[in-house]
Amino acid sequence: MKILCEVQVVNRTTQANRTPKAVKSTLAIGYKQSASDANGNTKKELEMVLFSGQAKTGSRYKVRDNINAVHTKFVLDGKATIGFKQPAENLLIKCDPIQLKGFLQTLKLGMEGKDAINLRLNIAGATAIPQKAQPQVRMVISKRSEYPIKGFPRTLKSLTINNSQLVKLSFEICSLRNLVKLDVSGNKLTKIPSELGRLPLESLNLGSNCLGEMNDWCWMRGSKLSQSLGELDLSSNGLTHFPSPLVKFERLVFLNLNYNELIRLPFAIRRLKALRKLHVSSNKLESLPSAIEDLHIDQLDVWGNSFKAFNAEAAQQLAQQPAATVTPQPLWLQAARAVANFKLPLSSGSLPAILIELISEAPKCLCGKLCYALRPEDLLQRVVQPKFTNIKNLTYSREHQIYADVVICGPTCSATQQLKALFSLMFP
Ligand SMILES: [Zn+2]
Missing domain, CATH: 3.80.10.10 (Ribonuclease Inhibitor)
Known part of the structure; x- marks a missing residue:
């Protein structure tokens, strides 16, 4: 019988470890047939052989009357020790528990002089179990x-x-x-x-x-x-x-x-909910989308960009916006609004994928409302300064102020009124 295991060999007289740690080994047990004597009788000698990297041809140990001790207390953990008298060595064995148990039972049968299938290995010609090559990863x-x-x-x-x-x-x-x-x-x-x-x-x-x-x-x-x-x-x-x-x-x-x-980041970036580190240094960013505030970023690096100044023109445009006109809304827009209004969960089981996409990527107005059918005049570039309250670590060139682009959901929006009031102070 042969088992693949890890063995550490300790010499009891010198207390020196022949192997500094447990090494991959093959342990074999079986009978060695000796040459027939003058009467034509052959003698069978029970032997144990240890093959390892250090002992390629195998270290041989006689078993009969040569076992000093067998410690099996931790066999269920896959550990056992076999001590020999000559040489005075202990084999500290680590192995799969079931295999180890089988091996120790075979040893016991052999020591009792009994015959067992597991002992029919011709130990003289035994070789190590080839170790499978580790798959390359x-x-x-x-x-x-x-x-x-x-x-x-x-x-x-x-x-x-x-x-x-x-x-x-x-x-x-x-x-x-x-x-x-x-x-x-x-x-x-x-x-x-x-x-x-x-x-x-x-x-x-x-x-x-x-x-x-x-x-x-x-x-x-x-x-x-x-x-x-x-x-x-x-x-x-x-x-x-x-x-x-x-x-x-x-x-x-x-x-x-x-x-x-890159000149611009999309508003839909707010969909990247897991994002913690965003590096956009050395680009041509002129502004950031206000959606950046919806993310929970630990590290934002926007060093070396082309951030532009406050957009007074856009602000004035806002102040002169005409009153709201009621336009018919397409069905998909009404559906998206209904989901947002009723705060329905965005799970693919209950909503069509296209609707989930619309809702999770639509730009958000300053008032918190989602904006779907954006008109060009609904996008205001560089009109607010982001507070970056959620960003723990911000890297940017201090000579440039960063302004954010916003979208507004319509002339009746409460945030628009606030902005208008703010801008009318600035541009009376
Ligand atoms: Zn709004």
């Missing part, structure tokens, strides 16, 4: 020549391919089902295959590529990815627009958009 490629010709192991959980002049992600990479973390920063990607959206990645680094060239975000519509991704790096990609499907990544905690060409 990580791979790092840092130059083009390291790209595997034979393909990627299907077991990969983390794959990094940097600075390898990669122009596209292969279908093979997009079908590595176990992948959790993918880092392909520092390449020349202009487009990501939509298949990537089917991977349940938790971390995706696409930094320093050329994704702004084609602005193709189909892959972000994949249902798996948008439900699993927690970290996304899209820095240094020449982005001129915030990718619109990105607002659906409701698990996203960290978003890096540094070193792009």
Whole structure:
């Protein structure tokens, strides 16, 4: 009988550990057939053999009249000790409890001189149990020549391919089902295959590529990815627009958009409820949407942007707004308003997906009302100063004041009246 276990060998006389810690080993027990004597009788000798990295050919121990002690008190925890007289060594064994129990029972039968199926192993020719190779879970490629010709192991959980002049992600990479973390920063990607959206990645680094060239975000519509991704790096990609499907990544905690060409962030960003770290430094932001106040961000970095001054023109426009006119409302708009009015839960079981999308992405007026059918004059750029009350750590260039864009739900809105009063003081 053979078992795969971990064994530490301790010499009782010197108290020295022959192995400093438990090492992966094979322990075998069986009879050794000795050569026949003058009368033609063969003798069977019970032996135990320990195979390990240190003892590849095996350390042999006689069993009959050579066992000093067997400690089995912790066998249910998968631990036991066998002490031999010659050499004066203790084997401290860790193993699967059931296997260990079986092994000790076999040893007991052998010591009692009984025959057992488990003892029919010819110990002379016994070898170690081959240890299964550990499946490869990580791979790092840092130059083009390291790209595997034979393909990627299907077991990969983390794959990094940097600075390898990669122009596209292969279908093979997009079908590595176990992948959790993918880092392909520092390449020349202009487009990501939509298949990537089917991977349940938790971390995706696409930094320093050329994704702004084609602005193709189909892959972000994949249902798996948008439900699993927690970290996304899209820095240094020449982005001129915030990718619109990105607002659906409701698990996203960290978003890096540094070193792009973004002028504006969408109001729908308020849908990113899990977002805690937002980096948009070194872009061309002129303002922030007031929706930024709806997020619970710990770290907002907007250093190095082009924030513009207070928009007096827009403020004056507001003060001169005509009175409200009643226009017929389409059904979907009425439905969305009804859901908001009755504060119905936004669960996909009870509401159509399109309605959930509308409600969770619609810009919010200063008064708190959601605005759906926006007219251009409902958007006022750079008219309020955000308070950033929910943001714990704000990084920005102090020479620029940050003003926020707001939307107003209509001329009769209470917030509009307040704004008008405020502006009429400023522009009498
Ligand atoms: Zn309003």
